[in-house]
Amino acid sequence: MARSARSRRATERRCPGSGVWGGGSSILPRFYYTTWFRGSGVHSDDAPSGPSTTRQRVRSGPGNEETVIQSTLAKEVRRRRTFAIISHPDAGKTTLTEKLLLYGGAIHLAGSVKARRAKRHATSDWMEMEQERGISVTSSVLQFDYHGFRINLLDTPGHQDFSEDTYRTLMAADSAVMLLDNRKGVEEQTRKLFEVCRLRSIPIFTFVNKCDRVGVSPLQLLDDVEAELGMACAPLTWPVTDGSNLLGVYDRRDAALHLFQKGGDHGASAPTVELAGLEDPKVRELLGNAATDRLLEEIELLDAVGAEFSEEAFLEGRVSPTFFGSALTNFGVEPFLRRFLAHAPAPPPRDSSEGEIAPDDSRFTAFVFKIQANMDPKHRDRLAFVRICSGQYEPGATVTNVRTGKGVRLTDPQQFFGQERERVDTAWPGDVVGIHDRGGLRIGDTLSAKGTPEFEAIPPFSPEHFARVIVPDPLRRKHLDKGLLELSEEGAVQVFFQGGVSGPAPVVGAVGPLQFDVLLHRLEHEYGVEARLEPMPYRDARWVSGPERDIRRVGNGLDAALVFDRNERPLLLFRSQWVRQATEGREKELEFFRMAPE
Incomplete structure (x- = not known):
């Protein structure tokens, strides 16, 4: 299958031959898979075997129908913007999401939202558990129109325990907005998600949030981003302060000043002050001498280091257009949205x-x-x-x-x-x-609809936490199996099996322990199953390929265990990263994979 350069690199370590064992054999009892996973076929309501290519044609004269269709298609593609917001927990992602919806007219009141006749806690946090805990634990899609654009906002979980759901969602995004807390800069979860964007060559915007509070120097923030992520920042707006208070943001490209005001909407709807440049007398009249001198010095430094925006460098992922504001007070969001729509890519090939x-x-x-x-x-x-x-x-x-x-x-x-x-x-x-x-x-x-093209696969990542699923009531086992099957197909957790005298026992794996709380909550409320989890002492895992006897030997050791995924691929669980690394160095006949091999 033809793939991108990064995908080809990833497949260089795939298993040889047709079987994950290297010889194509399977040692997992077949009976369980033919019952527990029997829902893998598509139910198509007796649809015809060949793909349908029916299309409503626009009648615009003989021979011009297809041209009109193509013209409409091209026009619709140009006005689409599909993006995701990535951030560390508590950076303000859900708040920024709702403020963007406010500008799009999709909602009228952020937080306690009245959206299309329905009351919500947060528009994107729809699950009961999300509303109870005030966190996003599942991705959602928010679609709205703004100034002629159709915007598809892929809202992702901010909590690190749900990063795998975010990884999958980023596969559907054409660009991303990296949200930073101005007091903390680049944090661990932001760094992980940035690497996913880099692997997929996704262009990244940066929005520095919470600028209404005292934080790290904006110049220091830019240095941190470049040092931590290896990506230059090109500020298109710049915060104006007197050293301790936010006074506004300066638009470098339009030479315009947006003033921050106390009370009301904090100046979000106030008219923009157009300037003839920073030497315009209106600057000192509005900001005072100290703040003006500070602004002039900082802009001079930016100009000196060449912090300029380049469309080509942005699309190649080398430069991130950077904006400053406060999502909570709705300040700086509208200038960001306008620039985003102007520079974000339409759907690419x-x-x-x-x-x-x-x-x-x-x-x-x-x-x-x-x-x-x-x-x-x-x-x-x-x-x-x-x-x-x-x-x-x-x-x-x-x-x-x-x-x-x-x-x-x-x-x-x-x-x-x-x-x-x-x-x-x-x-x-x-x-x-x-x-x-x-x-x-x-x-x-x-x-x-035609042919059999196959896009790049979305592989699962190896989990870091594992537990056996125990159901006190054996009569609920069938309901448990149904729940685990459906939740694993959603990607809520990964389900594995260990051989045993009574058949394979279900083992669940997750990136973070909070996923287990979601699993138990959904099993109880959606499937009527009261289950408990028995934690397993493993913190690292790798899919493995090689001789069956060697895989079994390692899996039967004191510091490892052998389980199988839904596709019967063997996965070795390790007590620690150190044990896994030592095993990889010792077992020369085995090949290990962080993501599931095809």
Whole structure:
């Protein structure tokens, strides 16, 4: 399969041959997989085997129909902006998200939101547990229009325990906004997510938040970003302070001043002060001599070090346009949004097994990056979040799931606003739609109306926390199996199995322990299963390939355990990173993988 350069590098360490053991054999009891995972086929309601290519044509004269369709497709692609916000916990991501929605007219009151006739705690935090704890634990999609653009905002969990959900969501984004706390700069979770963006060559904007509070010097923040991440910052706006208080932000490109005010909306709606340059007498009249001198000195330093914005360098990921403001007070957000729309890329071409597919290719293609069950507890539904890559989405069309080769009928498509959904009649590249899934779709599946192109896979990451799932009531085991199957297909946790005299015992793995709390909460409230978890003493794991006897020998040792994932691939669990590294150095016949091999 043709892949991007980074994907080709990743596949250089894939397992040889067709089997993960190197010889294609399997030692996991087959009976359990044929029952527990029997829902892997697509139920297509007897859809025709061949893909449907029906399309409503615009009648604009003989021979011009396809031209008009292509023109409409190209126009819709140009006005799409699909992005995600990445940050460390508590940097203000949910607050910034809601302020962007305010500008888009999608909501009218941030926080206790009245959004499309529904009351919410935070628009993007729709799960009961999110609202109780005040954290985002699952990704959501928020779509709205602003100044002629269709914006698809992929809101991601900020908590580090849910970083794997964020990794998957970033696969659907065309750009990202890196949100920094002006008192803390680059933090651990920000660094991890930045690396994912870098691997995918995603252009990154930077928004320095909480500037209404005293924090690190903005010049020091820029130095920290470059030192920590190896990416230069090009400030397009700059905070104006008197040393302890925020007075406004200066727009370097437009030579304009946005003044911060106490009370009301803090000056967010106040008219911008147009300047003839920083030497304009209005600057000293508005800011005073001390603040003006400070601003002149800082801008002079920026000019001296060449902190200028370059479109080419930005799209290549070498420079990040940087903005300053306060999401909580709504200050500096509107200048950022305007610049973002001007510079953020429209949906780009994507690599596939059949070569690069352009967004204005008339053939419909898309991929599944998220599956979510029970968004509406009354209906026990299951939705696949699909990112459109090319062509036009039309309800009722039949496409092919490239992984299974089976037809999937695109009925009743949904577009999202947090938990709320609306039926749509059409969607375009860059958009995210939800399609009802009966259990046949998996994260990473490619859907295509013609041919069998396959987009880059979305591999699972090796977990860092493990626990056995115990159900006191054996009569609820069937419900447990159903819940674990569906939640693992969503990516809420990873499920593995250990062999035993009574059959494989379920083991759950997670990036962080808070995922286990979510698992128990959802098992109880969505599947009626009261379960408990028995922690296992392992903190590192790697998928492994090689001779079966060697894998079993390592897995039966005192400091390791052997489990299998849903695709029967062996995974070794280790008590510590040190044990894992020592094993990798000692076992020359084995090959280890941080991400699941294909």
